[in-house]
Amino acid sequence: MHTLLSRTLQPVKDFLFPPLCLACRERLASAEEYLCARCSRSLVHVDAADYTMTVLNERFAASGIVSALHPLYYFEEEGALQSVIHALKYEDMTRLGEVYGEELGASLSAEPVCADARLIIPVPLHAQKERERGYNQSSYICAGIARVLTLPIARNIVSRRKNTRSQTKLSAAARLENVKDAFNVDARAAAVLRGAAVILVDDVMTTGATMHSCALALRTAGAAQIVCASIGVAKLAPGRLPPV
Ligand SMILES: [Zn+2]
Numbered sequence: 001m002h003t004l005l006s007r008t009l010q011p012v013k014d015f016l017f018p019p020l021c022l023a024c025r026e027r028l029a030s031a032e033e034y035l036c037a038r039c040s041r042s043l044v045h046v047d048a049a050d051y052t053m054t055v056l057n058e059r060f061a062a063s064g065i066v067s068a069l070h071p072l073y074y075f076e077e078e079g080a081l082q083s084v085i086h087a088l089k090y091e092d093m094t095r096l097g098e099v100y101g102e103e104l105g106a107s108l109s110a111e112p113v114c115a116d117a118r119l120i121i122p123v124p125l126h127a128q129k130e131r132e133r134g135y136n137q138s139s140y141i142c143a144g145i146a147r148v149l150t151l152p153i154a155r156n157i158v159s160r161r162k163n164t165r166s167q168t169k170l171s172a173a174a175r176l177e178n179v180k181d182a183f184n185v186d187a188r189a190a191a192v193l194r195g196a197a198v199i200l201v202d203d204v205m206t207t208g209a210t211m212h213s214c215a216l217a218l219r220t221a222g223a224a225q226i227v228c229a230s231i232g233v234a235k236l237a238p239g240r241l242p243p244v
Helices: 002-016 037-041 051-059 080-090 095-108 112-116 127-133 137-149 172-179 187-193 209-220
Strands: 068-075 117-122 158-160 183-185 197-205 225-234
Touching: 037 080, 051 068, 051 225, 068 080, 068 095, 068 197, 080 095, 080 137, 080 197, 080 225, 095 137, 095 197, 095 225, 112 117, 112 197, 112 225, 117 137, 117 187, 137 197, 137 225, 158 209, 172 209, 183 187, 183 209, 197 209, 209 225
Parallel strands: 068 225, 117 197, 197 225
Antiparallel strands: 158 183
16 A cells, blocks of 8 residues: 555655756756766776775775775765765665665675675674764665675674774874774674674775774674775875875
């Protein structure tokens, strides 16, 4: 009944409140969803060999904690992806997490480590923040990945013990210190994690500090390989020294 009603009312709703592109606010064509074709085309897939990835790989994968970094698109201030992530995190548009999670899952299926992956783990929010927001956006990204890779999601293995301050204005070194020891792995999860390859998921990696700290907690608890996956990665400009 509910479905029938919403199906009947959808054209009326679309007439009164036409769906708009999340980024440019132009009216969407009927085949478009969330972003118009132009804004969709503005999303740039990450080049695994470029400057941003070289810097991040040197900074994190070299430590041996992380086996691979796998972000999907570049995240730039005022870019279309910023609007998508904002809607996912602050406007209850959790479906976006699943949609982009499916795309991320398809891309991850080409990652050799993922062939052995046993679990998908969302980077947790602090319990208080999750209560305020009502959900953890990364869990929805995991749901999309899980659908493509047919892997289970472990939502309660890791918790965030510090309500870390906002990282927006911190340098990479200060971010590392800010999130140091921020994560706690449930002791009961040791048996599940021992020797396992896992996919750790966040919405956006900036300096990678949060992912790295969470990965370290998982490695300490016995995980053998960790792939850090995200929808976005902050693009570093070549020629400008990376934040350290
Ligand atoms: Zn647009």
